[in-house]
Amino acid sequence: MKTSKELRQLFLDFFSKRGHRIVSSSSLIPSDPSVLFTTAGMQQFKLYYLGEKSPYGKNVCSCQKCFRTSDIDEVGDGRHLTFLEMLGNFSFGGYFKKEAIEWAFEFLFKELKIPIERAYVTVFEGDKEVPPDQESIKIWKRLGISENKIKKSGRKDNFWGPTGKEGPCGPTTEIYIDGVEVWNLVFNEYYQDENGKLSLLPQKGVDTGMGLERLTMVVQNKSSVYETDLFESIIKEIGGSGAITREKGIIADHIKGAVFLIAEDIVPSNLERGYVLRRILRRAIRYGKLLNLPKFFLVPLAQRVIEIYQSVYPELKSKETEILTVIQAEEEKFEKVLSQGLKQFEKISQKGFLSGLEAFHLFDTYGFPLEMTQELAKEKNIKVDLKGFQEAFERHRQISRAGAEKKFGGIGKEATYQATKLHTATHLLHSALRKILGEHVRQMGSDITPARLRFDFSHPKKLTKEEIEKVEALVNEKIKEDLEVKREEMDYQEAIKSGALAFFKEKYPQRVTVYSIGDFSKEICAGPHVKKTSELGTFKIVKEESCGAGVRRIKAILE
Numbered sequence: 183m184k185t186s187k188e189l190r191q192l193f194l195d196f197f198s199k200r201g202h203r204i205v206s207s208s209s210l211i212p213s214d215p216s217v218l219f220t221t222a223g224m225q226q227f228k229l230y231y232l233g234e235k236s237p238y239g240k241n242v243c244s245c246q247k248c249f250r251t252s253d254i255d256e257v258g259d260g261r262h263l264t265f266l267e268m269l270g271n272f273s274f275g276g277y278f279k280k281e282a283i284e285w286a287f288e289f290l291f292k293e294l295k296i297p298i299e300r301a302y303v304t305v306f307e308g309d310k311e312v313p314p315d316q317e318s319i320k321i322w323k324r325l326g327i328s329e330n331k332i333k334k335s336g337r338k339d340n341f342w343g344p345t346g347k348e349g350p351c352g353p354t355t356e357i358y359i360d361g362v363e364v365w366n367l368v369f370n371e372y373y374q375d376e377n378g379k380l381s382l383l384p385q386k387g388v389d390t391g392m393g394l395e396r397l398t399m400v401v402q403n404k405s406s407v408y409e410t411d412l413f414e415s416i417i418k419e420i421g422g423s424g425a426i427t428r429e430k431g432i433i434a435d436h437i438k439g440a441v442f443l444i445a446e447d448i449v450p451s452n453l454e455r456g457y458v459l460r461r462i463l464r465r466a467i468r469y470g471k472l473l474n475l476p477k478f479f480l481v482p483l484a485q486r487v488i489e490i491y492q493s494v495y496p497e498l499k500s501k502e503t504e505i506l507t508v509i510q511a512e513e514e515k516f517e518k519v520l521s522q523g524l525k526q527f528e529k530i531s532q533k534g535f536l537s538g539l540e541a542f543h544l545f546d547t548y549g550f551p552l553e554m555t556q557e558l559a560k561e562k563n564i565k566v567d568l569k570g571f572q573e574a575f576e577r578h579r580q581i582s583r584a585g586a587e588k589k590f591g592g593i594g595k596e597a598t599y600q601a602t603k604l605h606t607a608t609h610l611l612h613s614a615l616r617k618i619l620g621e622h623v624r625q626m627g628s629d630i631t632p633a634r635l636r637f638d639f640s641h642p643k644k645l646t647k648e649e650i651e652k653v654e655a656l657v658n659e660k661i662k663e664d665l666e667v668k669r670e671e672m673d674y675q676e677a678i679k680s681g682a683l684a685f686f687k688e689k690y691p692q693r694v695t696v697y698s699i700g701d702f703s704k705e706i707c708a709g710p711h712v713k714k715t716s717e718l719g720t721f722k723i724v725k726e727e728s729c730g731a732g733v734r735r736i737k738a739i740l741e
């Protein structure tokens with residue numbers, strides 16, 4: 183029986199022999215800031231579909247680490263996962279449907295010898311905008327797939343992409359084995375813009391995705407991914423009776439996801455990626471409690487995850503101490519409040535619903551992620567007032583901000599003014615980076631103290647000395663021009679349409695504040711800012727360094 187490790191390699195070798203360059207997995211943190219995680223193999227190649235020249239040539243293949251929360255409610259069913267490895271072959275203006283389908287057919291049914299009787303395929307049936315995919319039907323038939331094994335479906339099932347706000351996308355043909363979707367072949371012919379409008383791409387592309395876990399499951403003749411060698415030892419470590427229950431599946435999936443996220447230097451927090459990590463860890467801890475697992479049960483499970491993957495992802499082993507420490511610390515933190523929180527939940531859920539304030543209290547005092555409260559409520563068939571939760575959350579945020587400003591004021595008006603100046607300088611820096619390095623530059627994070635600014639942004643390589651000088655010079659030029667800083671309030675959609683830069687779209691309320699600096703910069707931002715750029719003095723970059731894959735960090739001061 184083939185192991186998952188062999189299958190991974192067989193796939194890459196198969197496509198390598200057919201003219202594909204093997205490209206390593208990119209980070210789970212993508213450089214596209216409109217998405218939190220890498221969810222598909224094509225993401226690192228997005229620009230090559232649009233015509234940018236690929237440094238790897240036209241045809242590539244990879245085994246990509248992916249993390250998705252879209253299927254989180256299905257996790258535990260033996261098919262859906264948060265962390266998965268995606269095998270894929272890709273072409274940017276090279277081959278198209280014929281080769282893509284023929285190779286997929288050859289790999290599954292000849293190379294791996296999966297009996298063809300176990301398979302059926304689906305193709306795009308066509309709609310108002312995109313014609314039916316007759317070509318794929320023809321190719322499948324020629325390969326010997328009978329008419330009744332070729333199912334047609336619409337946008338929802340047989341059209342894929344884009345990832346993030348915009349990008350390449352197209353009709354798909356999918357291969358199912360034993361009723362499980364195993365391989366998705368996407369024919370990227372279209373570009374979908376921010377408003378959902380499709381236009382034809384200048385060149386045709388292929389993007390395929392096959393989850394290694396599902397492939398291993400069908401090749402090893404198992405009825406769930408948890409019975410494969412990618413999960414077996416984790417499930418065994420969880421213990422209990424032989425049956426693989428949904429709870430065990432969730433714990434096994436979530437601990438794996440957590441290990442890989444922490445290996446990317448993500449730590450549990452209440453924001454963005456850190457929040458997702460916290461959410462899966464705490465959900466796993468709650469299910470562990472339901473199964474009466476001992477305290478700190480996640481640590482040995484994480485060790486099993488590292489053992490399974492260390493030969494393929496050596497960074498897991500080199501970061502083992504850090505990974506286990508983060509997991510243990512989160513377990514310790516949540517363990518203290520979980521029982522009390524659950525008691526509190528029992529009490530307040532008696533009345534048949536949960537107010538927003540109550541859900542917020544569970545979050546704020548007992549550390550229950552909102553999704554966990556919702557899950558608990560669903561189990562009892564009661565509703566949570568989401569809007570009320572968001573209002574309570576927002577009110578709390580404002581109160582803490584006011585508190586922080588008061589504290590900040592306590593160290594002197596001068597310090598506040600310095601920080602405000604640096605904040606305006608950050609906007610100038612962001613725009614200058616986009617003008618000098620390119621529009622792919624996006625803010626990934628920022629931190630301001632009265633002494634300096636720190637700005638993290640997406641960019642694949644180290645800045646040259648010349649680039650740093652150009653950025654500095656452009657910011658200083660804009661400071662000298664004495665541009666006016668203008669504040670406006672508008673709807674989020676309107677702000678985006680007018681070209682304002684946004685950080686993560688999820689975070690914004692419907693009405694937003696937009697700050698523009700002359701014609702040079704426009705960003706959605708809560709402020710505050712100075713009135714005129716001449717107040718800033720001289721801008722100086724003091725450090726430029728890497729801070730994660732595809733992310734650079736600049737520290738700068740005003741003199």
Ligand code: GLY
Binds near residue numbers: 221222342366
């Ligand atoms: N990019 C194809 C897939 O993820 O299914």
